[in-house]
Amino acid sequence: MPADLRTATGAEVRAACRRGDHRGPTPGLALGFVQANLVVLPRDWAFDFLLFCQRNPKPCPLLDVTEPGDPEPKAVAPGGDLRTDLPAYRVWRDGELADEPTDVTKHWRDDLVSFVVGCSFTFEAALLAAGVPVRHIEQDVNVPMYRTNVACRPAGRFAGPLVVSMRPLSADQAIRAARICARFPRAHGEPVHFGDPAGIGIRDLDKPDFGDAVEVRPGEVPVFWACGVTPQAAVMHARPPFAITHKPGHMLLTDLRDTDLEG
Amino acid sequence: MPADLRTATGAEVRAACRRGDHRGPTPGLALGFVQANLVVLPRDWAFDFLLFCQRNPKPCPLLDVTEPGDPEPKAVAPGGDLRTDLPAYRVWRDGELADEPTDVTKHWRDDLVSFVVGCSFTFEAALLAAGVPVRHIEQDVNVPMYRTNVACRPAGRFAGPLVVSMRPLSADQAIRAARICARFPRAHGEPVHFGDPAGIGIRDLDKPDFGDAVEVRPGEVPVFWACGVTPQAAVMHARPPFAITHKPGHMLLTDLRDTDLEG
Numbered sequence: 001m002p003a004d005l006r007t008a009t010g011a012e013v014r015a016a017c018r019r020g021d022h023r024g025p026t027p028g029l030a031l032g033f034v035q036a037n038l039v040v041l042p043r044d045w046a047f048d049f050l051l052f053c054q055r056n057p058k059p060c061p062l063l064d065v066t067e068p069g070d071p072e073p074k075a076v077a078p079g080g081d082l083r084t085d086l087p088a089y090r091v092w093r094d095g096e097l098a099d100e101p102t103d104v105t106k107h108w109r110d111d112l113v114s115f116v117v118g119c120s121f122t123f124e125a126a127l128l129a130a131g132v133p134v135r136h137i138e139q140d141v142n143v144p145m146y147r148t149n150v151a152c153r154p155a156g157r158f159a160g161p162l163v164v165s166m167r168p169l170s171a172d173q174a175i176r177a178a179r180i181c182a183r184f185p186r187a188h189g190e191p192v193h194f195g196d197p198a199g200i201g202i203r204d205l206d207k208p209d210f211g212d213a214v215e216v217r218p219g220e221v222p223v224f225w226a227c228g229v230t231p232q233a234a235v236m237h238a239r240p241p242f243a244i245t246h247k248p249g250h251m252l253l254t255d256l257r258d259t260d261l262e263g
Numbered sequence: 264m265p266a267d268l269r270t271a272t273g274a275e276v277r278a279a280c281r282r283g284d285h286r287g288p289t290p291g292l293a294l295g296f297v298q299a300n301l302v303v304l305p306r307d308w309a310f311d312f313l314l315f316c317q318r319n320p321k322p323c324p325l326l327d328v329t330e331p332g333d334p335e336p337k338a339v340a341p342g343g344d345l346r347t348d349l350p351a352y353r354v355w356r357d358g359e360l361a362d363e364p365t366d367v368t369k370h371w372r373d374d375l376v377s378f379v380v381g382c383s384f385t386f387e388a389a390l391l392a393a394g395v396p397v398r399h400i401e402q403d404v405n406v407p408m409y410r411t412n413v414a415c416r417p418a419g420r421f422a423g424p425l426v427v428s429m430r431p432l433s434a435d436q437a438i439r440a441a442r443i444c445a446r447f448p449r450a451h452g453e454p455v456h457f458g459d460p461a462g463i464g465i466r467d468l469d470k471p472d473f474g475d476a477v478e479v480r481p482g483e484v485p486v487f488w489a490c491g492v493t494p495q496a497a498v499m500h501a502r503p504p505f506a507i508t509h510k511p512g513h514m515l516l517t518d519l520r521d522t523d524l525e526g
Contacts, residue, residue, distance in 0.1 A: 047310040051328055054313065055338070065314055067419065075318070075416070153338070156330065185448075 005029045010253035014077065014085035023087045023102050025249040027121060027137075034187075034256035036063055036076065037117040037228040038086060039235060040104075040244035043068045046113035048156030052234060053115065055153040059162055059230030061118035061186040063254070063261075069110040076254040082114050088247035095239030104244050112244070119228050119251060120165055122187035122258045126180050132173050135214040142249065143167070144208035145227050149201025150192075152230065160234040163209070164192060164200065164224040168216040174223050181225070186261045193224040200224065210248075268292045273516035277340065277348035286350045286365050288512040290384060295521055297450075298514040299326055299339065300380040300491040301349060302498060303367075303507035306331045309376035311419030315497060316378065318416040322425055322493030324381035324449040326517070326524075332373040339517040345377050351510035358502030367507050375507070382491050382514060383428055385450035385521045389443050395436050398477040405512065406430070407471035408490050412464025413455075415493060423497040426472070427455060427463065427487040431479040437486050444488070449524045456487040463487065473511075 005013055005022060010033035016022040026035055041049055046068070053060035064075040071082045083105045091099040091107055099107070120143070124134050136143045143165045150162040169177055174194055182190040193200045205222060206213045210229055216222055235243055246252065268276055268285060273296035279285040289298055304312050309331070316323035327338040334345045346368045354362035354370055362370070383406070387397050399406045406428045413425040432440055437457055445453040456463050468485060469476045473492055479485055498506055509515060 043310075047306075047313065050310065050313050050317065054317070054325055054328055062317055065317055 006031055009033065010077065010255050011079070013253040014080050017087045018081065018084040020102065026087060026251045026253060027249065030253050031125070032258055034063070034076070034254045034258055034261060035119050035121045035251035036254055037119050037232070038082065038244070038246040038252050039115040039117065039231055040082070040112050041115070041235070041240055042109070042242055043111040043113055045157070045240045048158050049115065049231075049235070051155035052152070052158040053117070053231065055155050056230065057185070058189055058192065058226035059152065059228065061188065062115060063118050063186060063256070064116040066114040068113050071108065071114070073114065073116050073252070073254070076116055076256055077252070078255070082252070083108050086246050086250060086252050088250040090245050090247050092236070092243040092245070094241055095236050100247060107244065116252060116254070117228055117231060118187040118261060120188055120225060121251070122261050123181045123184045125258055126184065127177055130176060130180055132169065132177050132180065135168050136212065139214055141212035141214065143211050144205070144213055145210035145229050146197075146202045147209045147233070152234065157238045158234045160230070160237050162192070163227045163230040163233055165227040166205065166222050166224050168214065168220040169223050170219055171221065174221060177223060183262045188226045188228070191223050191225050195221050197222060269294055272296065273340065273518050274342070276516040277343050280350045281344065281347040283365065289350060289514045289516060290512065293516050294388070297326070297339070297517045297519040297521055297524060298382050298384045299517055300382050300495070301345065301507070301509040301515050302378040302380065302494055303345070303375050304378070304498070304503055305372070305505055306374040306376055308420070308503045311421050312378065312494075312498070314418035315415070315421040316380070316494065318418050319493065320448070321452055321455065321489035322415065322491065324451065325378060326381050326449060326519070327379040329377040331376050334371065334377070336377065336379050336515070336517070339379055339519055340515070341518070345515070346371050349509050349513055349515050351513040353508050353510050355499070355506040355508070357504055358499050363510060370507060379515060379517070380491055380494060381450040381524060383451055383488060384514070385524050386444045386447045388521055389447065390440055393439060393443055395432065395440050395443065398431050399475065402477055404475035404477065406474050407468070407476055408473035408492050409460075409465045410472045410496070415497065420501045421497045423493070423500050425455070426490045426493040426496055428490040429468065429471075429485050429487050431477065431483040432486050433482055434484065437484060440486060446525045451489045451491070454486050454488050458484050460485060
């Protein structure tokens with residue numbers, strides 16, 4: 001295994017997590033490999049959630065869904081084990097945070113279905129490669145995220161607002177960003193809004209609902225993307241009796257390359 | 264309502280079906296509006312089938328999935344009624360054809376989930392508009408379709424081979440067709456194969472498994488696309504106790520425009 005997980009493969013980062021050698025956040029690790037959100041639900045909640053993702057593909061781009069009880073995400077990380085291969089998890093009971101372990105083997109059940117959902121790290125790498133700045137990376141904070149007044153299409157017991165992430169850009173950067181991100185429909189795709197935050201029900205850019213505020217400089221407009229917190233917020237709102245998610249920032253490393261998510 | 268259903272809207276064709284005024288095939292009707300395959304399954308089979316579609320998006324591009332019992336495809340045909348708005352249906356019991364009615368109201372149940380799946384008519388219209396010929400339309404027969412030796416990714420009780428449709432094209436037409444069809448990922452997208460039929464396990468082009476054989480002229484190669492018969496074949500193979508599908512060629516007309524399926 002490489003000493004530096006930044007140049008490791010996705011499989012090497014998963015192995016490090018499995019051994020307990022890595023328990024921290026994943027941004028910047030295994031560069032070029034797709035990182036993903038994780039949502040795990042009991043079988044009798046899985047149809048509604050799968051339908052929620054199908055109806056809301058921009059915030060919920062599904063990369064893999066497992067058979068009930070199977071911890072191996074065969075499509076994106078064959079040989080992997082979703083119970084051990086993430087650095088940290090959150091365990092939820094009735095919508096309340098119950099545990100924050102680094103291994104969920106003892107919580108595992110035969111009826112659990114795992115959903116692997118694309119994440120914005122993929123298009124951020126493409127933006128940086130194209131010379132488009134990403135402010136929260138520059139400022140070394142978490143991306144600012146906001147609840148909007150745009151409703152997701154509900155599905156069974158799941159409903160809720162679209163949650164967006166925001167990156168400030170100049171007009172020409174925003175236009176380039178739209179073109180670049182449109183290449184990645186399975187990583188939230190092109191922006192959903194830019195300019196006036198009130199247009200999608202955001203009152204104060206300085207007070208994000210999740211993550212950290214970032215500086216918007218003169219000549220820049222806020223640009224908003226559908227965000228992977230949307231499905232997690234829908235799950236927490238629905239209060240299923242049991243759920244597991246990744247700990248924010250502590251993602252699943254897959255075997256997919258960022259370029260695999262194009263088109 | 265226009266006297267000629269070719270220039271009608273999708274909603275007008277649905278209304279004509281609902282009144283019993285149209286019971287025939289739909290190719291060529293409501294030009295410019297998206298036509299779609301229909302698969303209806305009981306709730307306890309719906310998760311596996313939704314997962315099958317998620318895992319096999321090229322043959323099974325989902326346009327809409329209803330809540331259990333709800334006959335209205337809200338995303339693609341708001342106000343529509345899937346029990347009455349197609350010209351003809353097939354009703355299946357334990358995988359065997361049980362009825363071929365023009366209305367399934369008497370067969371409807373509170374636990375039925377409907378899947379609306381994109382179809383090749385969308386990209387065929389784009390091919391014709393670009394001057395790329397479509398042989399089975401020229402010859403006024405059904406498109407030839409073949410079972411391949413390419414396995415779909417299974418999901419629960421659903422499994423089976425990829426079924427493909429075939430259109431003969433010259434090399435330059437095939438290249439243009441690939442570019443044009445890539446614009447329509449929700450209508451089977453770009454071809455999956457061209458050239459040697461044996462490369463995907465097809466023995467005899469003159470003996471399609473479904474539809475009719477068409478002429479392949481000197482200088483042409485067979486070009487193969489993922490086909491919407493794939494999910495129907497998987498359903499028939501799984502033999503669920505109850506299912507409804509459209510009668511082949513008798514599709515659901517939606518309110519979507521062909522251009523809505525781009526990108």
